[in-house]
Amino acid sequence: MSRKVITGTRVIRTGMVNFVRNTWLSIAAMAVMIITLTIVLFSIITNATFTNTVAQITNKIDVSVYLKDTTTEAQGSDLANKLRSLPNAKSVIYLSKDKALERYREQNQGNTALLAGLSATDNPIPATIQIKPRDLNKIQDLRDYLNTTVNRQLWDDVTYRDDRKAAIDKIAHATDLMRRAGVITVAVFAFISVLIIFNTIQMAIFNRRDEITIMRLLGASTWYIRGPFVVETIMYGIISALISVLLIHSLFVASNSALQASSLGLLDINYASRYFNSHLWQLLGMQLALGILIGAVSSYIATKRYLKFKSK
Amino acid sequence: MILLDRVTKTYGKVATSALDRISLHVEPKEFVIVVGQSGAGKTTLLRLLTREEKPTSGKIIVGGIDYDKLRERDIPLLRRKIGVVFQDFKLLPNRTVFENVAFALEIVGASSHEIKATVPKVLDIVNLRGKEKRLPQELSGGERQRVAIARAIVRQPKILIADEPTGNLDPKHAWDVIKVLEKINHYGTTVLLTTHNQEIVNKLKRRVITIEHGQVASDRDRAGYKV
Numbered sequence: 001m002s003r004k005v006i007t008g009t010r011v012i013r014t015g016m017v018n019f020v021r022n023t024w025l026s027i028a029a030m031a032v033m034i035i036t037l038t039i040v041l042f043s044i045i046t047n048a049t050f051t052n053t054v055a056q057i058t059n060k061i062d063v064s065v066y067l068k069d070t071t072t073e074a075q076g077s078d079l080a081n082k083l084r085s086l087p088n089a090k091s092v093i094y095l096s097k098d099k100a101l102e103r104y105r106e107q108n109q110g111n112t113a114l115l116a117g118l119s120a121t122d123n124p125i126p127a128t129i130q131i132k133p134r135d136l137n138k139i140q141d142l143r144d145y146l147n148t149t150v151n152r153q154l155w156d157d158v159t160y161r162d163d164r165k166a167a168i169d170k171i172a173h174a175t176d177l178m179r180r181a182g183v184i185t186v187a188v189f190a191f192i193s194v195l196i197i198f199n200t201i202q203m204a205i206f207n208r209r210d211e212i213t214i215m216r217l218l219g220a221s222t223w224y225i226r227g228p229f230v231v232e233t234i235m236y237g238i239i240s241a242l243i244s245v246l247l248i249h250s251l252f253v254a255s256n257s258a259l260q261a262s263s264l265g266l267l268d269i270n271y272a273s274r275y276f277n278s279h280l281w282q283l284l285g286m287q288l289a290l291g292i293l294i295g296a297v298s299s300y301i302a303t304k305r306y307l308k309f310k311s312k
Numbered sequence: 313m314i315l316l317d318r319v320t321k322t323y324g325k326v327a328t329s330a331l332d333r334i335s336l337h338v339e340p341k342e343f344v345i346v347v348g349q350s351g352a353g354k355t356t357l358l359r360l361l362t363r364e365e366k367p368t369s370g371k372i373i374v375g376g377i378d379y380d381k382l383r384e385r386d387i388p389l390l391r392r393k394i395g396v397v398f399q400d401f402k403l404l405p406n407r408t409v410f411e412n413v414a415f416a417l418e419i420v421g422a423s424s425h426e427i428k429a430t431v432p433k434v435l436d437i438v439n440l441r442g443k444e445k446r447l448p449q450e451l452s453g454g455e456r457q458r459v460a461i462a463r464a465i466v467r468q469p470k471i472l473i474a475d476e477p478t479g480n481l482d483p484k485h486a487w488d489v490i491k492v493l494e495k496i497n498h499y500g501t502t503v504l505l506t507t508h509n510q511e512i513v514n515k516l517k518r519r520v521i522t523i524e525h526g527q528v529a530s531d532r533d534r535a536g537y538k539v
Contacts, residue, residue: 003421010418214402217362218463219391220419 007224015231022204022232029193029200030236030243033294036189037244037287043182044283045248049272050175063142065129066157069097073127079154080129088141090134100125126156194298197236201229201302212307226303233299237291244291245284252276313471313502314338314361319370321356321526330356332526333370338504340470343497345513346506348523354506357523358475361504362396363387375470392420395464395501399476401456403448403463409435410444413462420467430466438462438492454485461492471502478509486512 019026067076073096080094095103101123108114118124133139139160145151146158205212215225252273276283314337321331331353338344348354359365361374363382372379375393382390403412413434414427422430435441438458448456457477464472474493478486490512497503507513513520522529 006423007419007421010421210402211404214404214415215419216388217364217391217396217402218416218419219388221388222385224419 007221008227011224011227012231015228016235018204018208018228019232019235022200025200025203026232026236029197029233030240032189032193032196033236033240033291034243034247036186036193036294037240037291038247039182039189040186040290041244041248041283041287043178043186044286045272045276046178046267047175047182048275049268050178052271052275053268054172054175058136059132061133061136063131063133063139064159065131065146065155066126066159067128067155068153069126071127071154075154076127076129079151083129083131083142083145086141086145088134088138090132092132093130095128095130097123097125097127100128190294193294197233197295197298198302201233201299202306204229204232205303205306225307226300229303230296230299233295234292235295237293237295238288241284241287241291244287245280248276313340313342313375314504315371315373316357317371319360319367319372321353321360321365322368329526331360331367334523334526334528336521336528336531338502340502341497341500343494343503343516343518344505345516345518345520346504346523347508347513347520348506348529349508352523353526354523355475356526358396358473358504358506361473362394363390392467393469393471395461395467395469395472397457397460397464397472397474397477399479401448401460403456403459405448408445408447409440409451409459412448412459413466416463416466431462434462434466437465437495439488452485453481454488457481457485457489458492461489461496465496465501469501471504472496474503474505476506476508478507478512483511490516 065079067079076096077094080092083089084092101118104125105115105118131142133142143158143160146155212225252269255269256273316334316336318333318335319331320329320333322329334353334357346354346357356365360367360372363379367379374390377390377393404415407415410431413431417427417430432441432444435444438461440455440458440462443451443455448459451459457480461472461474461477464474472493477489477493481489486509493503493505494516517534519531519533521531
């Protein structure tokens, strides 16, 4: 084994031993880090869930164009084709009078009284074009196109089923708010955990000052002295990341089984739980990376600051 | 081996000189005793040699290393070439004799195999064989100082600096320590010893450098010393 490997192993071992010896100090530093990482994780999952909810609702929204009976099938499908070429049209379906009737029957199965009044010969259902928009905020494009004089002659009525737009706006607004609040909270807690780790290291350095002095006089390299402190805080990061993932996991287990809730306010718990399970490794990896980063950076700075390496 | 050229060290804004244009030269394998009253500048001199402090002016060259050209991050490498023994031992209280000596090897990346082979030999030199598993508080002052010497020489430095190693010891134990230092010098290590124990100086009959008010007051071979 080369000297560097031996030294590296010793640094890591010393860091781990110190971590165990400073249990109480470690717990204090980790508690804040766990809170920080849990908030990060929760924000990410909430964000993904809200995005999903918005997408789902958007998908249900469509524009139905009810064509006049005087409009021929050729004219109808021509209009449908033209609509298809619009950038904001995600999908366009043309239903002839017969197809529209068929679908109406399907949709109202069991309602015999309503269906009794309908017959194929005297079909009251108009041919219909259904458009799903790509972007709800640009639905005006479709409106404008349908209102051009040429097209206006072809249809009787248009319903914009965008009554859900209000709900979507609400969720989008909430998501936006959550994102901002999340970023600020995470920043605040990350800052607090850095401060606490700073303090922890300062105390650890104070406790070990004699040992550090001796190490220096015996010619220990800077990294031999600093390394164990950095290793120690990286361990905070790793353990905090694991605990934060475990906390979120138990939150979902509890809300799924005990409360049997499917949503918390606007939050779709089922989806959130599924998202968490399917992205478990990525999320865990990200939490570990973040925990290690917070730990390593703060101890790097703290040791630089509190272990004065320069001679007078 | 050690060369100081008009070295001055002042502290604070008032500029009281701890050392005032000191020049001296120590040959390899020499045994040099530095004497002087408390506050004369002995400890400052040693702290300059271990580069715990920088001189205000003047040149220091130890073992071929010019301190002016020494980069901050190479200081550990310098300290590995110099063994240092302190009046207050500076042992790690929660480590055994063996571990304290091994510590000096651990920090330079020696393998455990090397450590197991080297430490007992060094403990032999300082006559501490059989006390490997004792903790420092279970030892007498003289024994503790010999542990510190073992730690200082385990990496076979060319120079051993001993700052009042007998300062806290009774005469019998003091002599045990001095004998060990003589033995190490006999093996070829340059020894720089500070003391104000008159009896030791007179019996040793070695080169004596007297420092007064931060200056070399006398520098004589095979000298004695009077307080």
